Structure formats: structure tokens, C-alpha cells
Amino acid sequence: xxxxxxxxxxxxxxxxxxxxxxxxxxxxxxxxxxxxxxxxxxxxxxxxxxxxxxxxxxxxxxxxxxxxxxxxxxxxxxxxxxxxxxxxxxxxxxxxxxxxxxxxxxxxxxxxxxxxxxxxxxxxxxxxxxxxxxxxxxxxxxxxxxxxxxxxxxxxxxxxxxxxxxxxxxxxxxxxxxxxxxxxxxxxxxxxxxxxxxxxxxxxxxxxxxxxxxxxxxxxxxxxxxxxxxxxxxxxxxxxxxxxxxxxxxxxxxxxxxxxxxxxxxxxxxxxxxxxxxxxxxxxxxxxxxxxxxxxxxxxxxxxxxxxxxxxxxxxxxxxxxxxxxxxxxxxxxxxxxxxxxxxxxxxxxxxxxxxxxxxxxxxxxxxxxxxxxxxxxxx
Amino acid sequence: xxxxxxxxxxxxxxxxxxxxxxxxxxxxxxxxxxxxxxxxxxxxxxxxxxxxxxxxxxxxxxxxxxxxxxxxxxxxxxxxxxxxxxxxxxxxxxxxxxxxxxxxxxxxxxxxxxxxxxxxxxxxxxxxxxxxxxxxxxxxxxxxxxxxxxxxxxxxxxxxxxxxxxxxxxxxxxxxxxxxxxxxxxxxxxxxxxxxxxxxxxxxxxxxxxxxxxxxxxxxx
Numbered sequence: 001x002x003x004x005x006x007x008x009x010x011x012x013x014x015x016x017x018x019x020x021x022x023x024x025x026x027x028x029x030x031x032x033x034x035x036x037x038x039x040x041x042x043x044x045x046x047x048x049x050x051x052x053x054x055x056x057x058x059x060x061x062x063x064x065x066x067x068x069x070x071x072x073x074x075x076x077x078x079x080x081x082x083x084x085x086x087x088x089x090x091x092x093x094x095x096x097x098x099x100x101x102x103x104x105x106x107x108x109x110x111x112x113x114x115x116x117x118x119x120x121x122x123x124x125x126x127x128x129x130x131x132x133x134x135x136x137x138x139x140x141x142x143x144x145x146x147x148x149x150x151x152x153x154x155x156x157x158x159x160x161x162x163x164x165x166x167x168x169x170x171x172x173x174x175x176x177x178x179x180x181x182x183x184x185x186x187x188x189x190x191x192x193x194x195x196x197x198x199x200x201x202x203x204x205x206x207x208x209x210x211x212x213x214x215x216x217x218x219x220x221x222x223x224x225x226x227x228x229x230x231x232x233x234x235x236x237x238x239x240x241x242x243x244x245x246x247x248x249x250x251x252x253x254x255x256x257x258x259x260x261x262x263x264x265x266x267x268x269x270x271x272x273x274x275x276x277x278x279x280x281x282x283x284x285x286x287x288x289x290x291x292x293x294x295x296x297x298x299x300x301x302x303x304x305x306x307x308x309x310x311x312x313x314x315x316x317x318x319x320x321x322x323x324x325x326x327x328x329x330x331x332x333x334x335x336x337x338x339x340x341x342x343x344x345x346x347x348x349x350x351x352x353x354x355x356x357x358x359x360x361x362x363x364x365x366x367x368x369x370x371x372x373x374x375x376x377x378x379x380x
Numbered sequence: 381x382x383x384x385x386x387x388x389x390x391x392x393x394x395x396x397x398x399x400x401x402x403x404x405x406x407x408x409x410x411x412x413x414x415x416x417x418x419x420x421x422x423x424x425x426x427x428x429x430x431x432x433x434x435x436x437x438x439x440x441x442x443x444x445x446x447x448x449x450x451x452x453x454x455x456x457x458x459x460x461x462x463x464x465x466x467x468x469x470x471x472x473x474x475x476x477x478x479x480x481x482x483x484x485x486x487x488x489x490x491x492x493x494x495x496x497x498x499x500x501x502x503x504x505x506x507x508x509x510x511x512x513x514x515x516x517x518x519x520x521x522x523x524x525x526x527x528x529x530x531x532x533x534x535x536x537x538x539x540x541x542x543x544x545x546x547x548x549x550x551x552x553x554x555x556x557x558x559x560x561x562x563x564x565x566x567x568x569x570x571x572x573x574x575x576x577x578x579x580x581x582x583x584x585x586x587x588x589x590x591x592x593x594x595x596x597x598x599x600x601x
Contacts, residue, residue, distance in 0.1 A: 050499050074502040081503050087496035091518045100514070101504035150505060 006154050006186040010046055010056035018042065018053055018210040024154075024186035024203075026061075031189045031197035031218070034207035034233060040190040041084075042210075044156045047188065048081045049074035060153045060186075080147030081156040085163055086139050088131040094118060094142045095127035101149035117145040120182075122175065137168040144179075157189045161196065173199060194234060198222060206233050223359070228278050228366045237332045239280045239368065244271050254362065259326050263301045265360035276365040283318075283334035285359025289352040291343055301355035303331065310347050312337055321351060381574050384551050385559035392467070392555060393535035396474040397482070397528050404482040404527055409516070411483070412490035426484070429477040438544025441473045445545065470546040470553050477541050481530040489523020490516065522593040533586035537579060 005026040010018045018039050024030045032040045045051045047058055049065065049072060058065040060079075065072045088097050098114035105113050118127055121141040131139055140160060147155060160176075161169045177200055180187060191197050197204050198218040205215040206225075213233070214226045225231035231239055245255035245262060247269050254271065256263045256279055263279075271277050289298050308320040308330060317340045323329040333353060335345065345351065410416070411423060429437055445463035446452050455463050463469035493516055501511040517524070539557040546553030548562065556575055563572040 048499075048503060050502075074499070075505050075507060077503075079503060081500070083496045083500060085494075085496065087494060087500040089497060089501070089515055100501070100506070103505045146500075146504065150503075 005061050006047070006188070007057070007059040008043070008047055010043065010053045010058075012054035012056070014054075016042060016210055018046075018056075020207070020210065020212045022188070022205060022212065024188055026186055027184055028202050029180055029187040029189060029200055031191055031201035031204045032207055033191055033194060033197050033204055035192065037209075038207040039210035040192075040207055041158055043207075044081065044158050044188060044190055047154065048079045048156055049077045063153075078150055078153045079156060080150060080152030080154070082140070082143045082147045082158065082160045084159040086131075086143040088139055088142055088146070090131050093128045093130055094123060094134065094138075094145075097131070097142055098146050098149050101146050104150070114145075114149070117149055118142070120148070120179070121145045135168075136164040137172055140164065140172060141175075144176075148183075152185060154185055155183065155187045157187065159190055159192070161191075161193070176200060194218075194222065206230050208233060223282055224361050225280075225363065227363050228368055231280055231363065236280050237283060238286075239278060240329070241365070241368075242277050242279050244273050244275055244277050246273050253357070256360070256362070259323060259329055261301070261303060263355060263360060264357045265362055266358055268362045271362060271364075278363040278365055278368075280361050280363065281331075281355050281359050283332045285356040286331060286333045287354045287356060288333070288335050288339060288343065288345075289354065290339070298352070298354055300357055301360070302352055303355060304350065304352040305331070307345060307347050307349045307351060310340075310345060312340075317345070319345065319351075321353065381571055381578075382554075382556065382559040382563070385554050385556045386575070386578070388467075388551065388554065389536050389556040392470060392474055393532045395471050396478055396535045397531045399471070400475055400478055400482040400531055401486075401524065401528060404486045405517075405524070408483050408486035409490050409512075411487050413495070426479045428480075430480045434477070434538070434540025435544060437477055438473070438541040441469075441476065441541065441545050445469050445472070464545065465547045465549060465553060467546075467552055470542060470555075473541050473545040474535050474538065477538060478531045478534055481534050482527045485523045485527040485530065486520065487523075489520035489526075492523075493519045522596060526590045526593055529586045529589050533583050536582060 004023040006022070006024040008020065008022040010020050012018045016039055020039070020043060022030065022032070022043065032043060034040055042051060046053050046056070046066070052066070052071055057067050064070050065077055089100060092100065095111060095114045095118065098117050099110045102110045102113055115124070115127060118124060121144050123138060123141045123145065126134065126138060131142065134142065140163075144160070161172055164172065173196060180200075189197070189200060201218055203215060204218040204221050206213045206221060208229065214221060214230045221230070222234050222236070225234055225236055228239060240258055242256040242258040242263070245257050247254050247267060249267060249269065252267045254265045254268050256265050256277060258279070265279065289302070303323060305321040305323045308322050309318070311318045315337055316334045317337050319333040319335055319340070321331045321333055323331065331353070411419065442464060443449065444451050447456060447462055447464070452463055455461065461468065463472060497515060497519070498511055501515045506514060537557060539561065542553070542555050542558060546555070548554050548558050554562070556579065560572050560575045560579075563575070
């Protein structure tokens, strides 16, 4: 078996532009993320053989599904696809939906095999229900069982959790995380939910306007986007301009001037001293200085300001801090609600935070407009 | 009651539906799913019998069926018979004027089968024919049955085109609608009334069947 079980290279100008290179190993789950209209679903459809891009290649386990002179029809590809709205056969029971994909199994054994597959997705006992008598989550499970029925060489999931309520979504996501450990084939998941990608994927690929911008482990991508464009796409909220002061290789640090502050950041000698730079930090890397319990960590890039907004969101509070003396410089913080309560955080209150040195991420300078979505290219 | 006219009408209606339905399935699928140049023209042509006066349609068919015409000569060379004023000609005319009644319900039915459901069938390994047989037709069958009923009822009731193309030859082209007209002309109110009541009943039941099917389809969808 080839080391990269699935290799996809697509290149076309119309009807929608595509310029992508995707590889996925056996047993690996790759998430394609990007705004609506970035070509995510089209890529899945091209892998499945439902569309034929102008030029490109699709190889799976050493077999060429699409090449210069070759286009294997979807019937012959052995690709399992879970559609966004499942596309179950409405006139067939759950079991018959799965049996429909068991053409290679002797007829007498199909029903038992379908039952095994439905058990695998926790649907035992509902074999004879018609799709309209199943809940959204149950329908999704039938779709997964049907996609797995042909022993597919690749499993493709097109926003498989978008059509159910949030409680069901979390449940189905946990089930998929469990299920995938038992699957040996490459899995490609299309989603616009970054949390979902981070939770399920081994690698994440960020797409914009049909182009792959960056690929890597989800946390790597979310914490260290390649540039401002990727940062916007992965919803990186604290993005600022600064200036490189100097590099201190002996301390492993690069100093960055930002407003009145000189921030310590991990060493990045590729940026020219004295030159402009973009930098960013995740809200989770901004640590609140607690009034009740000062600590040594407070000497690490301390910044003070006033609370602009304070919005409790579940276990955490989303807090914006206006940097003292710079009304237009706002830091977004995420503070555990119990910490926020103990420190009596409220709108208008003064606070101090530390920007964790290792959390400060430098990117090439690029002018950006502070208006929301300016660099986002959001088509939705 | 003119039993031979009723039998002829039933024969014509069944033959029309039998020829037209398979053809409608093929044409309606293309119209429902394929985007091709001239699609609007084909749809307009199919719908034309809805708006043309039967006499206009009948006139053109009569011209086309004339023994001197290309079609008439080709038919004569093939079968030795004539199209005008024969049952075969009547059947050909019936197929043309029933086009919208057969094609449109089937087209609506295929349009209501989601594209992704067909794609899912292909990914299950089903060939195009197997997909048609196992997925598309089971989902579209109310439309097919509706097309059958409409075609059947409409053929029984057609008057103008039949008169133009077929004339009034007992046992060959004299359908029940013609027979009613014939009986009224002959002041035979009793026979005309009986045959009218029969047609009324058949038409009412047909329409009721279509509405019931449509409700069943919407309920399931």
C-alpha cells in the first residue's frame, strides 16, 4: 500500500476555480475547512467521481481514479460518501438503504451484514424504519453505515453534522471519533466548524477560493497560521501590527514594539530587525493578573487596560480589553467564568493581563483593514 | 350505447398510453436533469397541444398523413396502408396531442427526485439502469401513474383532432366522443346521454385518482 493512500491534485478555472493538492494516509482523518464557496464540497465530489475537474489526478491505494486519459465512474471507485443531507433512499428501510450498497455480498448474507453495520453506528433495532421515521441523527448514522457498506477505499464526509441540533452534533462527533479508530481507510471531512475539525482531524487543510493555503495539525494551524489571510480564516482574533526591535538568539527571543510596549516573543530571526511585522495571540494565551493572588508570571509581557465588553459564554467569559491610552487597540480575552467572578470583572473595570511569550505568533507584515471580514473573503 | 365506439376508444387510449409512457420516461428525465441547448424549444413543443385548437393540430396532422406527403409515402411503402382515416393514423395523432399530458407529470416527478439521491445510488455501485429501476422509478411512480391516467382519460375525451384525422368510420376511427356527436345529430338523446354519463364518470374518477396520488406523494416527500 502506498504511504499516502489518497493523493488528489485538481486544477481548473471554471465553473469554480480549483487549485488544490491533498494527500491523506490510510487511517488518517484530514479536515478541509474554509468559508462557503471555497470549493470544499466540489473537492469531495471530484474524489467520488461525481464531477470531473478540467485537469487533475486522483489516486487511491495505487489505483488511478482520474488521470490525463482516465476517468473511473463513481460506480467503480469504491468511495463512501456521507452527503450533507444524507441523501438516503426515502422508499427503503434503514436496512435496505445499507443493503443497496452491498451488491458485492451474496444476497442471502446482505441483511445480516447490514445489521452488523447498523450496530456499528449504534442503530441496532431500527433496521426496518423508513428514513422519514428516523431522527436527523439516526438518518446520519444510516448514511454512515451505507457509506461503509461497500468497504470503501476512502470515506468522504460532507459537513455530516451540519443538519442536526447541537446536542446531537456533539454526540455524533464523539461517535465518529470512536468509530474512526476502527477504520483503516483515509477519511476526508469537509466542515466549516473549526472546533469540529480540531476535535476530529489529524490534519487540517485551509481552503480559500478553491486553493489550499496551509495544511498542518489543527492546533498548529489555529495557533500559528502562515499569514494574516489564514489567520482570518481560522478565526484568529487578536491580530496587530508591530515592529521588530531586535533578536536575542542567546535568550531565544525576538522583541517586538507594539504601542508603548516591548513584547518578548519566541525567536524568529527571519524577520528583519527594524521592519514591520504582524503579530497575534490567541485569547487563551492572555492570562489575567489576579488581584487576590499576584504571581511571578506577571512580569511576562504585562499589558493593562479597561474592560470594554464582558459576555459570559458557558464556562468562559469573552472579554474585550481596551489597551490603556489606545482606545482603538482591543485585545480579546477568554477568561474562566469563576476567575472572572472572583476578580469582580465588569464592564469599565481596570485589568492587567500577561501575553504569554510562547503564545505570541509573528507573521509577515501585511496591511489589514480592521473592518470585520476585510481579509476574510467570506462568501457566506 | 355504441359498444364498438367505446371499445375503439378504450383500445386507442390504452395503446396511446402504452407507447407514450416509456417514451415520456426517457424524454422527461432528460428535461428534468439535463441542461442542453434547445431544451426550452423541446419543452415548448411538448406543451404546444395544450394551447393549439384541436382543429389546427388536426389540420397539420392531416397534411402530414396525406398519401402524397413524405410521411404518408414512407408509411405506405412500409405497410401498404394509409395514415389518414385509419386507426394507426389515429394512434399517431393521439400520441402527439397527448404529449403534454404524459411528459409533464413525469417530468415533475423526476424533478422531485433529489440529485444527491441518484448520486448516492451510483456510489452504492448501482449502474445507471439499476438506479433508474431501483431508485428513480419507485420515487417517481405517482407521476407515471398520473401521466397514465391523464393520457387515458384525455384520449377517451378527445374530439376535434380525432374528427379531423380519423373521420367517422365505424370500428376503425369512430371513437366514443364522435359517437356522442353522431347520436346528438341524429336526435338520439338516450344514447348520447348514456355515453356522456359514462365519459363523465371515467373523467371524474381519473382526476380524483390524480389528486389522491399527488397528496400521497406530498405527504411522503
